[in-house]
Amino acid sequence: MAELIEVTDAADPRLADYRDLRDVQLRTHLEAEHGLFLAEGEKVVRRAVEAGHTPRSFLMAPRWLEGLADVLATTTTPCYVVSEAMAEQVTGFHVHRGALASLERRPLPTLDEVVDGARTLLVLEDVVDHTNVGAIFRCGAAFGFDAVLLAPRCADPLYRRSIKVGMGAVFATPWTRLPEWYDALPSLDARGFTTVALTLAEGARPIEKAVSGLDRVALVLGSEGHGLSPRWERTAARRAVIPMREGIDSLNVAAAAAVACYVTTRR
Structure with a gap:
């Protein structure tokens, strides 16, 4: 069972993994350097451990110990028990979960x-908002997509x-980063997928028609601001658009992913 350790000093060096969680640049550097990531909330922590990720430590308020007792029973990892006020002091935000x-x-x-045996892929180019990336993973998992590929x-x-x-969908969905950007889409076509780029470009077909009859599909979504790069737009095998009423030209990328995944699943 995990070793329960009560900590009363917010400056305790054992809590270093949990400091300054709102500082994105600092956390990105720290987590990459030390090969770690953080999970927040009972359900997400449980899913991460059940997916086989090795815990370095836990940090929780006393009232959450019972809810995660079965998870804590599977490891000898230290569990630092702190007050909710101290958890906020260490992390920089109210840890309401x-x-x-x-x-x-x-x-x-x-x-x-990742792509071996897959029939449906989500391929993301320069989606830089963490919320959008998480939401897209959740969409893919909800509609049964086999894997997610990320541009560098x-x-x-x-x-x-x-x-x-x-909600921890990243633990259930195979994913990786594409080894190179320039010919990423032709390389997927060569592996037997039909790359379908969501775009507002002239000549794009309604998504229902673009994916109709396809066996192995790779849906391609671009960045929040400018959409797909000209290179990826040109090299996709097909271009698709989600038809909308006049005056509304686009959706948030996560919302577009949800619609496109749903239509693709029903093809």
Whole structure:
């Protein structure tokens, strides 16, 4: 069972994994350097551990110990027990879900390992908002997509906010980063997928028609501001649009992903 350790000093060095969680740049550097990520909330912590991620430690208020007792019983990892006020002092925000865990990152699988046997993929180019990345993972999981591929500049799916918004979908969905950007879509077409880019470009077909009759589909979504790059838009096998009423030209990328996943699943 996890070792329960009461901590009363917010400056205790054992709590270093949990400091300054609102500072995105600092956390990105720290988590990459130390090979860790954080999960927040009872359900998400449970899903991370059940997915096989090794915990480094836990941080929680006393009232959350009972709810995660079965998880804590599976490990000898230290569990730092603090007051809710101290948890806020350490992390920099009100931890209203009460429980945090620091877990070890695993090496990313190769592209071939992720797409082998898959029929439906989500491919993200430069989606930089952690909330959007988490929401897209959740959409893909909800509609049974087999994997998610990220361009090199996409936000980290294991960032705390991404995991929280996605309700831990990142732990159930195979994913990796594309090894290179320039010919990423032709390489997927060569593997037997039809890449379908969501775009407002002239000549884009309604999404229902663009995915109709396809066997293996890779839905491609672009960044929040400018959408897909010209290179990816040109090299996609097909271009698709979500038809909308006049005067509304686009959706948030996560909302667009939900619609496109639903239509693709029903193809």
